[in-house]
Amino acid sequence: DSGVTQTPKHLITATGQRVTLRCSPRSGDLSVYWYQQSLDQGLQFLIQYYNGEERAKGNILERFSAQQFPDLHSELNLSSLELGDSALYFCASSVGQGEWYEQYFGPGTRLTVT
Amino acid sequence: DQQVKQNSPSLSVQEGRISILNCDYTNSMFDYFLWYKKYPAEGPTFLISISSIKDKNEDGRFTVFLNKSAKHLSLHIVPSQPGDSAVYFCAASEDSNYQLIWGAGTKLIIKP
Numbered sequence: 001d002s003g004v005t006q007t008p009k010h011l012i013t014a015t016g017q018r019v020t021l022r023c024s025p026r027s028g029d030l031s032v033y034w035y036q037q038s039l040d041q042g043l044q045f046l047i048q049y050y051n052g053e054e055r056a057k058g059n060i061l062e063r064f065s066a067q068q069f070p071d072l073h074s075e076l077n078l079s080s081l082e083l084g085d086s087a088l089y090f091c092a093s094s095v096g097q098g099e100w101y102e103q104y105f106g107p108g109t110r111l112t113v114t
Numbered sequence: 115d116q117q118v119k120q121n122s123p124s125l126s127v128q129e130g131r132i133s134i135l136n137c138d139y140t141n142s143m144f145d146y147f148l149w150y151k152k153y154p155a156e157g158p159t160f161l162i163s164i165s166s167i168k169d170k171n172e173d174g175r176f177t178v179f180l181n182k183s184a185k186h187l188s189l190h191i192v193p194s195q196p197g198d199s200a201v202y203f204c205a206a207s208e209d210s211n212y213q214l215i216w217g218a219g220t221k222l223i224i225k226p
Contacts, residue, residue, distance in 0.1 A: 002157060033214075042118070042203060042216035043158070056213050090157050103214070105150075105157025 003027065004106035006091050012112045018079040021109045025072055025093030031055065032074040033103060034066055037088040049074055050096065081113045117141045118206050120217035128225050133191040135220050137204030140185065144206040148214070149178060149189045152201045161202075162189070191222075199224045 003026035013019055025032050030051045035043040045058035049068035060066075063081075068074040078085060088110050092103035119138045127133045137147075145166050150158035164171040164178045164187070171178050177190045191198055204217040 002159070004157070035216075042120075042218040043205075043214075045213050045215070048213070058213055092157070102160050102163070105159070107155065107157050 002104040002106065004091060004093050004104050006089075006106035006109050008109060009107070010110050010112075012114065013081060014114055015081055015083060017081050017113075018077065019081065019111065021076040021078070021089050021091075021111075023074045023076070023091030023093075023106060025074070025091075026104050028095065029093035029104070030072065030096045031094045032068055032072070033092040033094075034060075034074070034076050035090040035092065037090065037108075038084075039087075043090065046076070078111070083113050086111055086113045116217075117144075117215050118204055118217040120202075120204055120220045122220050123218070124221040124223065126223045126225060127194050129196060130193045133189075133194045133198065133222055133224070135189040135191075135202050135204075135222065137187050137189075137217055138185060139187075139206050141206070141208070141215075142185070143208045144215075145209040146207050147178070147180060147187050148205045148207075149176075150203045150205060151198075152203060152219070158203055194222075194224045196224050196226060198222060 005024045007022045033048045034046040037043045046060040047066050048056040066076045088108045090108045092105045094103045148163040149161040151161045152158040180187045201219045201221050203219045205214045
């Protein structure tokens with residue numbers, strides 16, 4: 001158990017809809033990262049927050065947005081969903097900028113868009 | 115454009131032998147390289163890392179080798195155990211932007 005929790009575990013929704021994925025980092029971790037893993041692909045970095053502020057941005061679509069709240073949990077919002085958004089979405093956390101590369105991952109949320 | 119490539123989608127190794135997983139990269143600005151291990155239905159788990167100032171890093175049965183001139187790194191697992199069966203991801207980053215670039219993964223199967 002990495003200490004990172006993600007909800008929900010599975011999500012099935014229709015095209016055009018909007019969903020919110022939630023992540024709680026390990027206790028004491030200030031950084032949260034979001035990744036997308038499509039079938040048989042590596043993880044694609046989406047976005048990182050550090051202590052409530054956006055720190056780095058990767059290949060995140062404009063239809064997607066994220067935020068980190070004062071209690072350090074984070075939410076990833078996906079809107080106008082398309083079939084191609086079906087993927088595993090992982091959240092990870094790390095202590096901070098000093099050990100950012102040792103990220104602890106949650107179990108992921110599997111999103112299916114029908 | 116894949117900056118980090120793991121060209122072997124899968125690898126099968128006899129228990130007790132050495133497993134060698136390979137990773138190639140194209141970006142010469144990468145400073146840190148990492149290996150993560152992933153079991154089904156779980157998130158990736160950090161395994162071992164190496165910075166570009168080193169060419170080798172060991173942690174128990176796991177050793178990562180970095181060849182900067184060839185832009186190649188490898189993970190050696192000796193001896194391989196059944197619990198090592200998992201998908202292994204190579205990842206790399208330029209320290210300046212904290213963003214990890216991941217390979218597509220190699221599925222390692224350890225045969226009894």
